[in-house]
Amino acid sequence: MNNSIYNQLLSKEAKLAVVGLGYVGLPIALEFARKIKVVGFDINADRVALMQKGIDPSNELESNDFLGCDITFTTSLDDLKDVNFFVVAVPTPIDDANLPNLKPLLSASQTVGKVLKKGDYVVFESTVYPGCTEEDCIPVLEEISGLKFKDDFKVGYSPERINPGDKEHTLQNVVKVVSGCCEVSLDEIAKTYELVVSAGVHRAASIKVAEAAKIIENTQRDVNIALINELSIIFNKLKINTFDVLEAAGTKWNFLKFSPGLVGGHCIGVDPYYLTHKAQQAGYHSKVITSGRYVNDSMGFYIGKQTVKKIIAQGKHIQDAKVLVMGATFKEDVSDIRNSKVIDVVNELKSFQVHVDVIDPHASSEEMIHEYGIGLVTQTGNDYDAIIVAVNHKEFISKNEDDFKQLLKDQKGVFVDVKGIFKNQFKDLEYWSL
Ligand SMILES: NC(=O)c1ccc[n+]([C@@H]2O[C@H](COP(=O)([O-])OP(=O)(O)OC[C@H]3O[C@@H](n4cnc5c(N)ncnc54)[C@H](O)[C@@H]3O)[C@@H](O)[C@H]2O)c1
Numbered sequence: 001m002n003n004s005i006y007n008q009l010l011s012k013e014a015k016l017a018v019v020g021l022g023y024v025g026l027p028i029a030l031e032f033a034r035k036i037k038v039v040g041f042d043i044n045a046d047r048v049a050l051m052q053k054g055i056d057p058s059n060e061l062e063s064n065d066f067l068g069c070d071i072t073f074t075t076s077l078d079d080l081k082d083v084n085f086f087v088v089a090v091p092t093p094i095d096d097a098n099l100p101n102l103k104p105l106l107s108a109s110q111t112v113g114k115v116l117k118k119g120d121y122v123v124f125e126s127t128v129y130p131g132c133t134e135e136d137c138i139p140v141l142e143e144i145s146g147l148k149f150k151d152d153f154k155v156g157y158s159p160e161r162i163n164p165g166d167k168e169h170t171l172q173n174v175v176k177v178v179s180g181c182c183e184v185s186l187d188e189i190a191k192t193y194e195l196v197v198s199a200g201v202h203r204a205a206s207i208k209v210a211e212a213a214k215i216i217e218n219t220q221r222d223v224n225i226a227l228i229n230e231l232s233i234i235f236n237k238l239k240i241n242t243f244d245v246l247e248a249a250g251t252k253w254n255f256l257k258f259s260p261g262l263v264g265g266h267c268i269g270v271d272p273y274y275l276t277h278k279a280q281q282a283g284y285h286s287k288v289i290t291s292g293r294y295v296n297d298s299m300g301f302y303i304g305k306q307t308v309k310k311i312i313a314q315g316k317h318i319q320d321a322k323v324l325v326m327g328a329t330f331k332e333d334v335s336d337i338r339n340s341k342v343i344d345v346v347n348e349l350k351s352f353q354v355h356v357d358v359i360d361p362h363a364s365s366e367e368m369i370h371e372y373g374i375g376l377v378t379q380t381g382n383d384y385d386a387i388i389v390a391v392n393h394k395e396f397i398s399k400n401e402d403d404f405k406q407l408l409k410d411q412k413g414v415f416v417d418v419k420g421i422f423k424n425q426f427k428d429l430e431y432w433s434l
Pocket of ligand 1: 019022023024025041043044047058089090092104105108127160161164
């Protein structure tokens with residue numbers, strides 16, 4: 001038997017498994033399955049049942065994307081026993097105290113540990129702090145399998161860069177960072193990923209470097225957005241439109257184009273906490289990163305409060321006010337509501353006894369109730385005092401001032417345009433944006 005894992009995969013003598021088939025795992029599993037033999041493993045039987053029917057439970061892929069793939073979807077450990085290359089793509093969330101919750105990752109490491117054999121490869125894709133793969137995951141693999149890291153099995157780390165809802169930056173056309181635990185493993189892992197990433201791979205100097213690279217990509221974005229959010233609070237006080245300022249400043253060649261907004265989801269708003277946690281363990285109390293987190297985490301409450309002020313300024317009694325919040329997901333044109341900061345806007349309004357309706361054509365009301373105790377309306381009224389366009393879903397941004405006026409009491413009221421999409425388009429409504 002050829003001892004290059006890459007050659008074995010290519011000749012289908014060996015199988016690759018993806019453990020965790022969510023936003024990250026499913027696309028990579030299907031892409032590999034066009035070239036090599038793949039097992040798609042997940043602990044969620046309902047999701048696996050959908051994938052077996054060619055349906056992506058995360059609503060990102062079409063049924064066509066499942067065609068021509070050599071893949072078995074399973075929840076059974078038995079199906080992993082003859083696998084030689086494992087890719088782990090399970091969630092890495094934070095807990096209520098904003099600390100890393102490694103439970104899914106350690107549990108997936110146990111799963112792999114149970115079926116690990118001499119000569120196998122494990123590549124982690126979940127976003128983690130530098131050191132997590134070697135300090136937290138590999139000991140579990142060794143303990144459960146009874147095998148020795150490097151001597152018996154190899155490990156790598158390859159972070160994911162896909163962006164839900166983004167059809168332009170895909171797995172195939174964005175360079176992927178890969179790393180290994182030695183020169184040979186790096187080469188094998190790099191060649192394996194090159195099978196599916198046409199843009200090519202970047203061979204990182206070590207596993208820790210690859211982990212750190214991913215975490216700073218999102219931390220950099222978070223801190224930059226926080227700066228712009230803070231500027232928008234300042235400009236609001238100075239009665240200057242932030243988007244006008246950004247447009248003007250953006251004409252300079254090296255001005256970075258970030259815009260204010262709610263920072264939700266399970267990447268940008270979460271990953272920096274992994275880094276600050278590790279920094280703290282290393283004896284450094286991060287200030288810039290945590291300040292950015294503080295500002296971004298406060299924006300939902302800020303938007304809620306500004307809306308209340310505008311309603312009161314119109315001479316309304318706030319406890320009788322009705323507000324329509326348009327959009328509940330963490331970003332535009334996706335169905336994912338996890339860690340959506342729109343909920344902070346809603347809760348802030350409710351804390352003033354305002355009646356709030358939330359509408360979202362992409363999100364599920366059951367999931368909203370389950371996650372936040374807030375259901376969605378399917379029918380909007382025509383007596384709102386304010387409208388907040390919180391998420392730029394295509395269904396919302398195609399509307400104009402007249403459409404929104406139909407929803408407001410006496411066709412008058414406050415219009416909050418969180419992302420500044422309708423700037424300079426309204427003449428009658430009390431317009432406000434970040
Ligand atoms: N979603 C993104 O845009 C994105 C982008 C880059 C990186 N990431 C990172 O990739 C990782 C995965 O994120 P995601 O968005 O795909 O998550 P997800 O929640 O969409 O999917 C995770 C899947 O893993 C399964 N799972 C959970 N525990 C498991 C276990 N122990 N064994 C097997 N399966 C298990 C779940 O049932 C689910 O199907 C995270 O670390 C995330 O930070 C995500």
